[in-house]
Amino acid sequence: MDYTIEELISAESLASKVKEIGTQIEKDYSNTDEIILIGLLRGSTVFLADLAREITLDAKIDFMVVSSYGNSMNSSREVKIKKDLEEDISGKHIIIVEDIIDTGYTLEKVREYLLLREPASLKICTLLDKPERREVEVPVDYTGYTIPDVFVIGYGIDYAQRHRNLPYIGKVIMKESKS
Numbered sequence: 001m002d003y004t005i006e007e008l009i010s011a012e013s014l015a016s017k018v019k020e021i022g023t024q025i026e027k028d029y030s031n032t033d034e035i036i037l038i039g040l041l042r043g044s045t046v047f048l049a050d051l052a053r054e055i056t057l058d059a060k061i062d063f064m065v066v067s068s069y070g071n072s073m074n075s076s077r078e079v080k081i082k083k084d085l086e087e088d089i090s091g092k093h094i095i096i097v098e099d100i101i102d103t104g105y106t107l108e109k110v111r112e113y114l115l116l117r118e119p120a121s122l123k124i125c126t127l128l129d130k131p132e133r134r135e136v137e138v139p140v141d142y143t144g145y146t147i148p149d150v151f152v153i154g155y156g157i158d159y160a161q162r163h164r165n166l167p168y169i170g171k172v173i174m175k176e177s178k179s
């Protein structure tokens with residue numbers, strides 16, 4: 001590997017943060033019959049699996065695939081829907097669950113796309129937020145951690161499809177770089 005990995009967020013911290021977000025969601029939706037958690041594959045899978053189990057409300061789970069970085073570290077800015085939902089979300093309370101919001105293009109596109117189906121409500125929940133990199137504004141309702149402009153992996157998040165199974169969030173440090 002031409003890079004090393006340095007721990008940024010421990011597995012213990014992630015567990016308590018996910019519990020905290022779950023509790024907040026449960027509180028916010030206490031008068032709601034049913035919610036649909038919508039995960040964006042593949043980065044959100046680990047977060048969504050843990051988050052869903054911290055929520056005792058009746059929750060459906062569905063997934064979408066949107067094009068992402070490919071094998072590079074930079075966003076393509078051109079977001080394509082590659083796999084749509086299975087569930088009908090019209091009139092339903094939905095929460096989009098994402099691993100990271102970076103430039104904002106992915107969530108902006110998914111949000112606009114899903115709003116066309118007229119859900120009863122739409123909220124966005126992201127584990128990580130890199131505000132320094134934002135290029136388009138997207139309303140985010142639940143944020144786990146605000147992080148600096150570093151490339152991260154683990155807990156579902158990949159670098160060229162690797163490291164998704166790390167139980168913690170790590171920072172990728174390129175060997176030739178000094179930071």
Ligand code: IMP
Nearest residue numbers: 043075100101102103104105106151152
């Ligand atoms: P955005 O469209 O630029 O907001 O990018 C969001 C997507 O880019 C996320 O779903 C991630 O898959 C990916 N991404 C952004 N930052 C990172 C990172 O640090 N590591 C791995 N993937 C990232």
Ligand code: MG
Nearest residue numbers: 041042043068
């Ligand atoms: Mg992704």
